Amino acid sequence: MLLNxxxxxxxxxxxxxxxxxxxxxxxxxxxxxxAVSEEKDAPLIVAIHPDELSHITVDLxxxxxxxxxxxxxxxxxxxxxxxxxxxxxxxxxxGFTSVMIDKSMLPFEENAEITKKVVxxxxxxGLSVEGELGTIxxxxxxxxxxxxxxIYTQPEEAARFVELTGVDSLAIAIGTRHGxxxxxxxxELKLDLLKEIKAAAPLPLVLHGGSNNPDDEIGxxxxxxxxxxxxxxxxxxxxxxxxxEVLADLGEREPNSIQPGSIKAMNVTAAQKIxxxxxxxxxxxx
Numbered sequence: 001m002l003l004n005x006x007x008x009x010x011x012x013x014x015x016x017x018x019x020x021x022x023x024x025x026x027x028x029x030x031x032x033x034x035a036v037s038e039e040k041d042a043p044l045i046v047a048i049h050p051d052e053l054s055h056i057t058v059d060l061x062x063x064x065x066x067x068x069x070x071x072x073x074x075x076x077x078x079x080x081x082x083x084x085x086x087x088x089x090x091x092x093x094x095g096f097t098s099v100m101i102d103k104s105m106l107p108f109e110e111n112a113e114i115t116k117k118v119v120x121x122x123x124x125x126g127l128s129v130e131g132e133l134g135t136i137x138x139x140x141x142x143x144x145x146x147x148x149x150x151i152y153t154q155p156e157e158a159a160r161f162v163e164l165t166g167v168d169s170l171a172i173a174i175g176t177r178h179g180x181x182x183x184x185x186x187x188e189l190k191l192d193l194l195k196e197i198k199a200a201a202p203l204p205l206v207l208h209g210g211s212n213n214p215d216d217e218i219g220x221x222x223x224x225x226x227x228x229x230x231x232x233x234x235x236x237x238x239x240x241x242x243x244x245e246v247l248a249d250l251g252e253r254e255p256n257s258i259q260p261g262s263i264k265a266m267n268v269t270a271a272q273k274i275x276x277x278x279x280x281x282x283x284x285x286x
Contacts, residue, residue, distance in 0.1 A: 001286065002068045005076045005098030005228075006128035006168040008043055009204035011285050012227040018207075018277040021045035021078060022270060023232035025052045028255075029239060030064060032263035036270045038072050042279040043286065045098070047230060049080035050087055058094040065095040073283040078130075080230065088118050092127060100130040100171070108133075108157060115165040123166070130228075133161050134173025136209045150175060152193060155200035162201045169204040169228060172197055174221075176209030189217045191224060198225035206230070215276055222277055231273050239266040 012019050024030045037044040068075040078098040079091035088099045101118040103111040115131040122129045134153030153172040175189040204227035242265035246258050274280050
């Protein structure tokens with residue numbers, strides 16, 4: 001079942017759970033994530049950011065769309081961290097059902113102006129839009145890195161941003177960082193701030209940088225109003241660590257020998273996230 005992000009997250013917001021947004025970067029990862037979501041009867045957001053899209057290319061999107069249509073669980077195909085209006089247009093033309101425009105590094109008014117332009121375009125063709133206010137921290141130099149110092153989302157600004165732009169969901173900054181935390185960085189979420197933001201802006205809230213954070217804090221964030229959590233590094237590490245182990249045996253060269261073990265390892269991590277977000281069994285609500 002293929003849905004837009006607005007319809008997918010409205011149910012999560014009403015029933016107090018979070019939909020996992022798993023970033024995929026190849027066909028095997030995609031089919032594996034679909035399989036574990038169906039096994040757990042959990043709604044799914046397939047997230048693809050521009051760097052990943054440059055790897056799989058838009059030519060793969062029709063196959064992703066068709067498999068999502070056939071899925072027994074609700075699926076949205078989401079452009080993650082769209083950096084420009086032009087990237088969003090490409091996503092709309094390619095078959096995405098949800099888009100993010102990330103202008104969080106710009107001053108408030110410029111962020112709101114560009115986000116509103118994307119909302120007007122996407123809503124005209126039935127797609128949903130995620131905006132971002134505040135900045136996610138960074139741990140490395142990969143595609144989804146953020147700022148050295150987190151700029152936390154302010155509740156009153158969140159309410160104004162939603163009013164000005166009409167976004168369907170809002171990515172907020174409450175202390176997460178993209179990537180895997182090095183030993184000198186201790187993740188700590190400002191859960192009291194999350195409560196204030198949700199009270200000021202009661203739409204579906206999004207947590208980026210969901211990988212490598214303490215389970216108890218993520219679980220509390222779900223209970224306090226986060227309805228979408230992005231997971232990229234955790235599943236990619238599981239997938240590629242196992243792939244390196246298989247490839248260490250130089251006798252393996254066929255994809256059907258190499259990738260099944262990687263998918264299985266990835267899906268152990270994905271299943272744990274689905275349970276943590278209280279998304280298991282929630283496909284029946286759609």
